[in-house]
Amino acid sequence: MNHQDVVAQLIELVTPIAEGRVAVITENTGITSELGLDSLRVMDLVVAVEDQFDISVPINALAEVRTVGDFASLIQKSAGENA
C-alpha cells in the first residue's frame, strides 16, 4: 500500500474523532497541535487504525508522530514488520 493510500484511509478514520475542529485535514495536519486530540482520543485513533490495517502500533512509537503523514509512515512501518 502506498503512502498516499494510507494517508487517505487515515484521514477517513481521524475525521469523526476530530469532530470538525479543522475543515480540511491533510497529510500535514498536526494530530494534537491542530486537531486537538487529547491522549484518550489518540488512543481511540490507534485502535481504529489497528483494526483497519490489521496491525499493532507500538505506543512508544507515537512519541515521534506529529502529523497525519507521520502517522501514515508509522502505519506503513508497522504493516511491514507485521507482514
Place this chain on the structure above:
Amino acid sequence: MKENSRLKAVRAVREELAAVGIDPFGVQIDRIVSPTEGIIDGRPTILAGTNNYLGMTFDPDCIASAREALESAGTGTTGSRMANGSYASHRELELDLARFYGKRDAIVFSTGYQANLGMISALAGPGDTVMIDADSHASIYDGCTLAGANTIRFRHNDADDLAKRMRRLGDGAADALIIVEGVYSMLGDRAPLRDFVRVKQEFGATLLVDEAHSMGVLGKKGQGLAEEDGVLADIDYVVGTFSKSLGNTGGFCVGDSADMDVLRYASRPYVFTASLAPATIAATRTALRKLEAATDLRLRLQANAERLHAGLSALGFRLGAPANAVVAVLVGEKLEALRFWDHLLKNGVYVNLMVPPATPGNESLLRCSVSAAHTPEQIDAICAAFGSWPGVKA
C-alpha cells in the same frame, strides 16, 4: 521565573477545579481515627477510598512489630540496599514472600509503583516487545517507558485480541512479556487469567501479573486471583504491594526464574533508591503472616462488598463490576462527578474521584474501596450518603 509550558495542561485543570471551589485531589485527613474513620474538615468521616482492604493499618500485632523494630533498628536505612547494605529483615521478608507464594525467590521494592517499574525495565529493553492490557495502571505504562521496549496494548481483558497481536509478532512472540492485572483498580473488574495463561503457553511467552488489588482479597490463602483461578504455578512473575491489604508501604515481585537475584541488580528502581525502613519491614512481615490466616477477614470483606454493591444497585447506580473490594459508581460527566464527590464528603463519606484519562471508557467514577474493618452500619451509611444525592443517578 518563566512559566513552564509543560505544566500548562495540569495548571488548566487545577484552575478549573479552583473555579468550582472543590479540590478532590488535595484532601487532608486531619486525624486518622481507625482504618475506616478519620476527621476531615472537622467532620467525622467514613473512609471508603483507602484500599485498606483488610483493615491492617491499626492491627495491634503489626503496630507492636513496627514499634519493636523502630526501637531496635532505628528510623531508617538511609540508603539503597546495593550501595549501603541490606538489613537481615529485608531478606527475611523476601523469603517470607517466596514461601507464601510457593515461588523460588522474591525481590522487595520500596513501593508497588517501583516494583512494576523495576521488573518491567529489568525484563525488557529496546527491541523487546511488551504486551499490556489497555487499562493497565500507570506504573505499568511507566515501566514500559523506562524499559524503552516496543509496547503494544491489547483490548482490556480480551485474550483473543492478545493472541491476535502475538501472532503478528511471528517468531518474536516467544520473547514477548505479557502484563495483566488480577483486579483492575478503577472498576474492580477481574482479568480472565486462565485465558491469558493459555495464550502465554500457546506462544511460549512470559507472563507477569500485578495482584496489587487482589492480594489478601482473593484466594483461600489470599494469594490473589492466580490462586483463586488455580493458575499461580503458570505465572512467571507476580508483582504486588504492601500498601493495600498489608496496610503499609512497599512492593515486591515473586517468581520461579533462576535469574531472580540477577534481576534485582538489573533494576534501576531497585538499585537507586533507599530501602524500606525497619519498622515497615517488621510490620509487613507480621501482616503477611496474618493475611495468610485471615479467612475470616476475607469473608467479612466480601460480605461488606456485596452489601455495598447491593445497596448502590438498589439505588439505581451503574456499577463497574460485580461485587468486589473495589466498587466503582459510574457517573459520566466530570463536573457532575466532582459535585457528587463533594456532596459525599460533606455528608461524611470519603471516596475516590477518578476522571479521564485515568479511567476507562472516558467516564468519571466515584470509586469506593471496601474494608473488612467497615461495619455493616458504615456500609449502610455510605449507601445512604449516595442515596441523598439529588442529581442524576445513572
